[in-house]
Amino acid sequence: MSNIGSYEERIKNFSWEIAEKELDYKKGDIINIGWHCTDRICQMGKANKTALIWEGHAGEEKRYTFDEIRKATNTIGHFLRGLGVKNEDRVCLFMDKIPELYLGFLGVLKIGAIAQPLFSAFGDESLFVRLDSAKTKAIITQRKHVGKVRKLLERMPSLEHIIIVDHDGLKPLKEREIAFDLEKAEMIDKFEIYPTTAESPSVLHFTSGTTGLPKGVKHVHYSIMSQYLTAKWVLDIQDSDIYWCTADPGWVTGTSYGIIGAWSNGATQCVLDAGFSAEAWYKFIEKNKVSMWYSAPTAIRSLMKAGSDLVKQFDLSSLRHLASVGEPLNAEAVIWSEKVFGKPFYDTYWQTETGSMMLTNYPGMKIKPGSMGKPFPGITAAVLDEKTFEPITEPNKPGLIGFRPGWPSMMRTYWNAEETYKKKFANGWYLPGDKSTIDKDGYYWFVGRDDDVINTAGHLVSPFEVESALLEHPAVAESAVVSKPDEVNMEVVKAFVTLKPGFEPGDDLELEIMNFIRKKLSPLAMPQEIEYLDKLPKTRSGKIMRRMLRAQEWGQDIGDTSTLDDD
């Protein structure tokens, strides 16, 4: 029997009080995600249950019980407090998927500070704009990434502490750096957790928009209500499960479901800190007897590419339930999954700003391959007319997805960008920026983005950010960045550039520009193709017509070109 039971019954009788009751929360109580994910689980009699099974790329393994993660998170909190980090200070977590990332996240929350996880592959400029926006006080990182932090010191006077979790003592620490070795630290058993309440800020994840710099999405401790219940009902996490969320906590899935959803449910979860390889993934599932697997379409399509025969070489019979998030899961992937694993991937739709799943497929519900499913109980969703923002009642007619605000994990604002936050609403609806249809049975079907943001492998890339970075390359005079279709990643970044006098187009220059962006921003933002143009298409007022270039890449009608400056 699945945790959700009957979806229809849940819809009829739903109240967020269900989550509040299960988490022993009453309005006005102290609520702290760090405590709920560790101390509370221990108090429920699961102190000796395995919380984390971690494996590194060389096969090394570490295991932690709930009591051990309770003490480890206390210890990290204690260390940070000793440095003078206070409630609501921003602490960045800039690490690979090592245990310190997961434990550090909860340690930060335990002292009431705001956890700011950032993807460790970010280049120094991507790191800078996010740290600068948050005025981050401390960063927890690894030796291999500290070089990127050092480059920012002059521009980051607010960054007081650089905490290195794997300092080996071979080279001296530099300005503002301090070593912290969790394995050698004295474990703190009794710790005074900061008395955060429902609306106390908890997590700051950054996301990209079409224009402007990345925005910090502010979440609060009360978000755990949504993350706990969606993990329980949609991922169907059960006490005996071995759960694997493949997402990196540098992104929201990795925190909402790779930490909070899993551990607030007292689940044993495993983490593989290694680059993607189909064989390694199957081996990991087989070895750890993974039963609940939450992954992403790009990974699933990469597994498809590796072939069905490979699957047969492993015993994957432990798999009980599979789910996917990041970008729309194509029907072929769902059908393939049913064929090779004997069960489909259940697609889930949500984003950084929503903090938890909004539209999903539920255990026991009929899956329509390619559909995002139906709204989670307690979520009022609609497809809206693009002009009036009124719900469209006609089936299969595309419009903007809208959600009525009020679910627990909804972002509270964009960090220092209240006006931008307000623009995300119309006619009382929150607009996530995606288009969809609803069929006659109430299933949602993804149509596309409502803006120019590029969704590559489930991560949003701002064309504006890439265009700005391109202009810093000495050869580039002008740039325009759009998405182009990609079989595995759904979309990838493509750049159109014009060159400054004295530079000649060529393969070597293309590679140089690609690497320039990769190091400055991130591998995700690196254009996978650069096309040289003599001039970019512009309106008569000088605005680059990105729309035309995008249509060209997608084989679509380029639309109205009457404003094109054809000099």
Next chain:
Amino acid sequence: MAEMKDIVLQYVINEYLEDEDEVLSYDSPLISGGIVDSFSMVSLKRFLENKYKISIPDDKATPEAFDTVNKICALVNEYIK
């Protein structure tokens, strides 16, 4: 072959290795070891194609084929005329 290995290894060290203290060999795991991710693999493939004037089909440029310098050089050699 030996020269190619050194060229590829040096390129990986210069372009992708963040930890300056890490020592790489011809058999160090690049993709599974998290040194080169799947997106960065595109630029590594482009480097090889430019340098050796070859074209590596996308379906041959797999994480497994790019996982070590030795494997990369074996793949490149298949396409050098």
